[in-house]
Amino acid sequence: MIFRALFWVVRALFILFVIRLVLRMIFPPAARRTASRPVRPPSRVPERAGGTLARDPSCGTYVPQTSSFRLQSGGETVYFCSTACRDAWLAARQQSGAKLA
Ligand SMILES: [Zn+2]
Numbered sequence: 001m002i003f004r005a006l007f008w009v010v011r012a013l014f015i016l017f018v019i020r021l022v023l024r025m026i027f028p029p030a031a032r033r034t035a036s037r038p039v040r041p042p043s044r045v046p047e048r049a050g051g052t053l054a055r056d057p058s059c060g061t062y063v064p065q066t067s068s069f070r071l072q073s074g075g076e077t078v079y080f081c082s083t084a085c086r087d088a089w090l091a092a093r094q095q096s097g098a099k100l101a
Pocket residue numbers: 056058059060061080081082085
């Protein structure tokens with residue numbers, strides 16, 4: 001009889017459930033990571049505790065403003081991840097400037 005088999009399956013599942021419940025009461029589970037993990041709001045510009053990140057206009061990577069290669073350009077500061085990026089950006093700018101002039 002199918003119903004009789006089903007009854008036994010449900011009964012076995014119920015017993016397993018009770019055993020699990022009892023085990024949980026005896027051994028409480030450790031604090032779950034998912035519960036304690038803080039939810040971070042999504043943001044386009046990533047920020048760190050070390051300082052604000054600036055976008056390298058040459059390669060597009062984000063660099064901390066405190067440990068980047070800075071360049072004053074037209075009243076604003078441009079941040080680069082490396083001197084190579086800075087030089088490449090400067091060369092490209094000079095090229096476009098020469099074309100404009
Ligand atoms: Zn770069």
